[in-house]
Amino acid sequence: MIWIKPPPGILVKPIFMTSLNKIADFRRPIAINLANRPTAAHCEDCGARHTGLCEVLADDELAFLARIAQRIALPAGALIMEEGEPALHFYNVNAGFIRLFKALPDGRRQITGFAGPGHFIGLAATAQNVVSAEAMEPVKLCRFSRVTMRDVFAELPQLERKLLDVAMHELVLGQQQMLLLGRKTALERLASFLLAWAERQEICAPGVLPRPHSVLALPLSRTDLADYLGLTIETVSRSLSTLRRDGLIDIPNIHEIILLRPQALAGLAEAAV
Amino acid sequence: MIWIKPPPGILVKPIFMTSLNKIADFRRPIAINLANRPTAAHCEDCGARHTGLCEVLADDELAFLARIAQRIALPAGALIMEEGEPALHFYNVNAGFIRLFKALPDGRRQITGFAGPGHFIGLAATAQNVVSAEAMEPVKLCRFSRVTMRDVFAELPQLERKLLDVAMHELVLGQQQMLLLGRKTALERLASFLLAWAERQEICAPGVLPRPHSVLALPLSRTDLADYLGLTIETVSRSLSTLRRDGLIDIPNIHEIILLRPQALAGLAEAAV
DNA sequence: CGCGCGGTTTGACCTTCATCAAGGCAAGGC
DNA sequence: GCCTTGCCTTGATGAAGGTCAAACCGCGCG
Numbered sequence: 001m002i003w004i005k006p007p008p009g010i011l012v013k014p015i016f017m018t019s020l021n022k023i024a025d026f027r028r029p030i031a032i033n034l035a036n037r038p039t040a041a042h043c044e045d046c047g048a049r050h051t052g053l054c055e056v057l058a059d060d061e062l063a064f065l066a067r068i069a070q071r072i073a074l075p076a077g078a079l080i081m082e083e084g085e086p087a088l089h090f091y092n093v094n095a096g097f098i099r100l101f102k103a104l105p106d107g108r109r110q111i112t113g114f115a116g117p118g119h120f121i122g123l124a125a126t127a128q129n130v131v132s133a134e135a136m137e138p139v140k141l142c143r144f145s146r147v148t149m150r151d152v153f154a155e156l157p158q159l160e161r162k163l164l165d166v167a168m169h170e171l172v173l174g175q176q177q178m179l180l181l182g183r184k185t186a187l188e189r190l191a192s193f194l195l196a197w198a199e200r201q202e203i204c205a206p207g208v209l210p211r212p213h214s215v216l217a218l219p220l221s222r223t224d225l226a227d228y229l230g231l232t233i234e235t236v237s238r239s240l241s242t243l244r245r246d247g248l249i250d251i252p253n254i255h256e257i258i259l260l261r262p263q264a265l266a267g268l269a270e271a272a273v
Numbered sequence: 274m275i276w277i278k279p280p281p282g283i284l285v286k287p288i289f290m291t292s293l294n295k296i297a298d299f300r301r302p303i304a305i306n307l308a309n310r311p312t313a314a315h316c317e318d319c320g321a322r323h324t325g326l327c328e329v330l331a332d333d334e335l336a337f338l339a340r341i342a343q344r345i346a347l348p349a350g351a352l353i354m355e356e357g358e359p360a361l362h363f364y365n366v367n368a369g370f371i372r373l374f375k376a377l378p379d380g381r382r383q384i385t386g387f388a389g390p391g392h393f394i395g396l397a398a399t400a401q402n403v404v405s406a407e408a409m410e411p412v413k414l415c416r417f418s419r420v421t422m423r424d425v426f427a428e429l430p431q432l433e434r435k436l437l438d439v440a441m442h443e444l445v446l447g448q449q450q451m452l453l454l455g456r457k458t459a460l461e462r463l464a465s466f467l468l469a470w471a472e473r474q475e476i477c478a479p480g481v482l483p484r485p486h487s488v489l490a491l492p493l494s495r496t497d498l499a500d501y502l503g504l505t506i507e508t509v510s511r512s513l514s515t516l517r518r519d520g521l522i523d524i525p526n527i528h529e530i531i532l533l534r535p536q537a538l539a540g541l542a543e544a545a546v
Numbered sequence: 547c548g549c550g551c552g553g554t555t556t557g558a559c560c561t562t563c564a565t566c567a568a569g570g571c572a573a574g575g576c
Numbered sequence: 577g578c579c580t581t582g583c584c585t586t587g588a589t590g591a592a593g594g595t596c597a598a599a600c601c602g603c604g605c606g
Contacts, residue, residue, distance in 0.1 A: 547606105548605105548606095549604105549605085549606085550603100550604095550605090550606105551602105551603090551604090551605105552601105552602100552603095553600105553601090553602095554599105554600075554601075554602100555598105555599080555600070555601090556597105556598085556599075556600090557596105557597085557598080557599095558595100558596085558597085558598105559594105559595080559596080559597100560593105560594080560595075560596095561592105561593090561594070561595085562591105562592090562593085562594085563590105563591095563592085563593100564589100564590085564591075564592085565588100565589080565590075565591090566587105566588085566589080566590095567586105567587085567588085567589100568585105568586085568587080568588100569584105569585085569586080569587095570583105570584080570585070570586090571582105571583090571584080571585095572581105572582095572583090572584100573580100573581090573582090573583105574579105574580085574581085574582105575578105575579085575580080575581100576577100576578090576579085576580100
């Protein structure tokens with residue numbers, strides 16, 4: 001465990017506490033499911049068969065990979081990886097969303113990214129995990145031993161190539177997030193996030209603005225949003241209200257945002273002069 | 274060019290302007306030096322021969338790699354890569370320090386990292402560069418075409434493996450920086466930076482605190498420091514003064530810092546409770 | 547239907563850090 | 577030696593966003 005206990009007088013955020021409590025409950029299922037080795041047939045109906053890591057593999061190669069994978073299903077709130085623990089595995093997300101984060105002993109939390117179907121996690125690690133990973137909803141994963149994976153590269157070099165691509169893409173996202181966290185205002189952060197999220201949801205092609213009135217699904221809580229953008233939930237809420245008041249977005253309900261004027265959002269996000 | 278012009282009334286930081294002006298001056302040398310292909314003999318006396326990328330290669334393999342490399346020497350201030358330009362090359366740093374950064378049109382700048390001898394740059398890119406790279410002092414580089422590099426991987430798989438390691442390490446640094454930028458106070462940022470920099474200068478082993486009274490060489494200007502830590506130069510200056518006043522560090526001169534109480538710095542950096 | 551609960555919004559106030567401005571200090575030129 | 581120049585430090589002030597607190601809102605439940 002990295003964070004020991006809340007210091008006297010400082011309240012650990014409820015959501016944080018929740019996930020802590022659930023660690024014990026949900027560790028067990030991992031062990032139970034270990035025997036469940038997928039066949040290529042399993043892969044065929046996997047939501048991530050044709051995205052992310054697996055898309056570069058032919059069926060027979062996938063079968064090879066599947067033999068060393070362990071299928072895991074976890075409920076919402078489950079802790080998948082923990083910062084500071086030995087990094088033994090990679091994971092490929094098949095279904096559900098995961099948040100990756102780092103935390104300080106006093107409860108401050110920085111979400112460093114979100115992983116959905118097709119995403120590969122565990123790259124950002126030394127001998128120990130440097131981030132924790134938590135299921136935001138019920139998730140399905142393929143788990144790979146890190147040492148085994150090394151051997152697999154000899155058999156499937158295109159896999160290693162793909163992994164390098166994945167890592168490079170993560171690096172790009174990281175640089176963008178650093179600019180956002182280090183230099184952008186609250187409004188700019190929100191605007192940047194909304195556009196990036198739209199791109200991620202494939203509402204628009206990479207580098208292209210979504211059409212006006214595009215509807216954005218926002219499965220994150222305000223707390224997640226705040227911890228991702230380096231703000232407080234109050235500031236997130238206020239900033240969203242400002243964007244709505246100014247007619248850039250509409251918020252029909254808490255988990256949906258309509259991008260009324262993407263062009264204006266882009267101007268804000270990039271601090272266009 | 275990404276940033277067009279300073280908006281009326283907003284002053285672009287001097288250093289920023291400086292580098293802009295130098296682009297034209299220093300682009301030319303790159304072309305001039307293209308013909309200078311290193312032999313393995315060149316590599317033997319390279320400062321980076323036994324670090325970073327090259328350390329995984331035997332002499333004959335290095336010779337192979339050297340054949341596709343272009344040696345480049347650039348003066349301080351030279352722009353090596355520019356955000357938004359087509360990403361055609363990787364670079365391996367042989368000598369000198371480089372800053373990597375992203376900028377907003379109004380002049381705000383976020384330094385995303387520093388690269389010294391043995392470091393490989395250019396991984397964080399899509400079809401275009403997502404960061405700019407600038408020589409902080411006279412530098413020597415080996416330049417590799419990205420497309421050629423792909424072919425090399427077939428010949429030297431251990432190189433690709435190494436590159437994946439490099440990328441993974443960069444990811445780890447990125448996550449740490451996100452926590453710093455998103456959630457730490459000015460003092461915490463300085464403390465974190467000083468310890469990370471000590472580790473980087475190999476004043477201490479990874480994960481181990483430097484001994485009290487370790488002397489830290491700080492080749493960065495206050496402006497670089499501020500743009501790296503997401504602060505202003507004034508806040509950097511004030512925070513350093515506070516650390517000195519509190520007896521955690523000493524500042525004999527502008528480019529040297531003595532870590533009087535590394536333990537206390539670590540407590541500050543990790544917000545120990 | 548009223549109630550309580552968790553998450554969200556809004557408001558009032560306060561802290562941290564940015565901004566603006568002045569002064570210091572070392573290095574180089576004349 | 578003195579002046580300029582560039583960078584750094586320090587101080588005074590202000591603004592963005594954090595903190596604290598209250599109200600709101602949808603939702604499940606008795």
